[in-house]
Amino acid sequence: MTQRRPRLSADDPAGEDPAGGGAGEVPDDVTAAVERVLSAAALLWSRADQGLEPAVSPIQLRAVEAIARFGRPNLGRLAEELGAIPSSASRLCDRLEAAGLVVRENAVADRREIIVRLSKQGERLYSELTGRRRAAVREVLAQLSPASRGRLIDALTEFDLARERQDAGSSEAVGSRTA
Amino acid sequence: MTQRRPRLSADDPAGEDPAGGGAGEVPDDVTAAVERVLSAAALLWSRADQGLEPAVSPIQLRAVEAIARFGRPNLGRLAEELGAIPSSASRLCDRLEAAGLVVRENAVADRREIIVRLSKQGERLYSELTGRRRAAVREVLAQLSPASRGRLIDALTEFDLARERQDAGSSEAVGSRTA
DNA sequence: TATTGTTATACTCTATAACTATA
DNA sequence: TATAGTTATAGAGTATAACAATA
Numbered sequence: 001m002t003q004r005r006p007r008l009s010a011d012d013p014a015g016e017d018p019a020g021g022g023a024g025e026v027p028d029d030v031t032a033a034v035e036r037v038l039s040a041a042a043l044l045w046s047r048a049d050q051g052l053e054p055a056v057s058p059i060q061l062r063a064v065e066a067i068a069r070f071g072r073p074n075l076g077r078l079a080e081e082l083g084a085i086p087s088s089a090s091r092l093c094d095r096l097e098a099a100g101l102v103v104r105e106n107a108v109a110d111r112r113e114i115i116v117r118l119s120k121q122g123e124r125l126y127s128e129l130t131g132r133r134r135a136a137v138r139e140v141l142a143q144l145s146p147a148s149r150g151r152l153i154d155a156l157t158e159f160d161l162a163r164e165r166q167d168a169g170s171s172e173a174v175g176s177r178t179a
Numbered sequence: 180m181t182q183r184r185p186r187l188s189a190d191d192p193a194g195e196d197p198a199g200g201g202a203g204e205v206p207d208d209v210t211a212a213v214e215r216v217l218s219a220a221a222l223l224w225s226r227a228d229q230g231l232e233p234a235v236s237p238i239q240l241r242a243v244e245a246i247a248r249f250g251r252p253n254l255g256r257l258a259e260e261l262g263a264i265p266s267s268a269s270r271l272c273d274r275l276e277a278a279g280l281v282v283r284e285n286a287v288a289d290r291r292e293i294i295v296r297l298s299k300q301g302e303r304l305y306s307e308l309t310g311r312r313r314a315a316v317r318e319v320l321a322q323l324s325p326a327s328r329g330r331l332i333d334a335l336t337e338f339d340l341a342r343e344r345q346d347a348g349s350s351e352a353v354g355s356r357t358a
Numbered sequence: 359t360a361t362t363g364t365t366a367t368a369c370t371c372t373a374t375a376a377c378t379a380t381a
Numbered sequence: 382t383a384t385a386g387t388t389a390t391a392g393a394g395t396a397t398a399a400c401a402a403t404a
Contacts, residue, residue: 026317034316040342060370075387084371087388090387092371141210141213143341154334155327155331159323253362254362264397265362286362289403291362
């Protein structure tokens with residue numbers, strides 16, 4: 001799950017708050033078209049774990065990804081990256097370690113710290129995941145002409161630059177959460 | 180979580196299988212650029228639930244989305260859409276109902292069936308979610324010039340058509356899983 | 359007998375709080 | 382005293398298997 005904020009409990013009546021809304025200016029049809037692609041892209045991306053071997057849970061897979069990104073994080077850093085608290089990350093590592101995907105090691109500098117790294121098998125799993133994602137993207141791109149691909153990459157680059165500008169401005173947001 | 184296949188248990192040594200790989204033809208830099216944007220897009224999309232009121236869990240939110248898409252699915256149809264088994268969906272509905280987000284009703288045609296629909300509060304929550312996603316996309320698009328937006332929508336439309344062709348060809352895949 | 363949904367049981371995942379070890 | 386991590390406990394989320402009700 002990975003959220004820090006308290007959630008609605010089963011015995012809790014629930015709260016109020018409309019909120020929502022957004023800036024005008026951008027035509028609705030453009031927004032809708034981009035939304036549709038984003039939605040499909042998110043699906044394409046998340047489907048890459050289908051048939052992965054061994055079939056770890058999405059949560060464990062996400063932890064493997066986070067560890068791969070950081071190389072050798074300590075447990076606190078890993079928890080932060082997952083948007084979880086150290087306790088949860090510790091328990092998750094228990095299971096990952098039991099599954100043979102990660103290894104816990106004592107840090108040399110500060111003996112309180114525990115370094116988490118991927119095992120050989122964990123690295124293999126991560127490679128398979130990234131390979132599958134790349135393959136999925138390639139399969140779609142292969143259907144486009146080189147000229148179309150050129151236009152696509154130009155447009156996406158523009159979008160990504162805009163997104164980064166936007167992202168930099170709204171850093172008061174909460175945790176990461178790849179969910 | 181929502182997967183049907185057996186997962187690696189904590190007491191299970193784990194399996195083998197390299198796999199991965201993909202079709203050549205498409206240049207690596209193009210693939211990598213698209214991947215980067217897809218990754219960011221998936222993140223943008225999944226972050227829309229930040230600060231939602233009431234703060235339901237991602238799993239419950241996903242169920243709300245599925246119910247909203249279908250209108251009034253029976254429990255089995257909902258489970259199928261979530262990539263879960265009826266038992267899990269039933270338990271999930273217990274919590275959603277307790278939280279006041281959905282309502283269970285007896286079907287008129289077949290008295291074995293249970294129809295699941297959003298409560299007023301559930302619909303409000305769903306509206307807020309879609310509103311937030313739309314706003315997030317708008318904010319990014321607002322940073323682009325109208326000409327850039329035109330190019331973007333053309334490129335995305337091409338990509339989406341290619342994806343749909345691809346998707347139609349690989350329908351032997353398992354469940355949906357938005358994870 | 360087949361289908362729809364629920365309940366019993368067990369495991370993963372997560373948070374809060376209390377604890378241990380090191381700094 | 383503060384920090385890094387673990388353990389105890391409790392609840393959400395899920396699957397398998399056994400069950401009830403309807404077709």
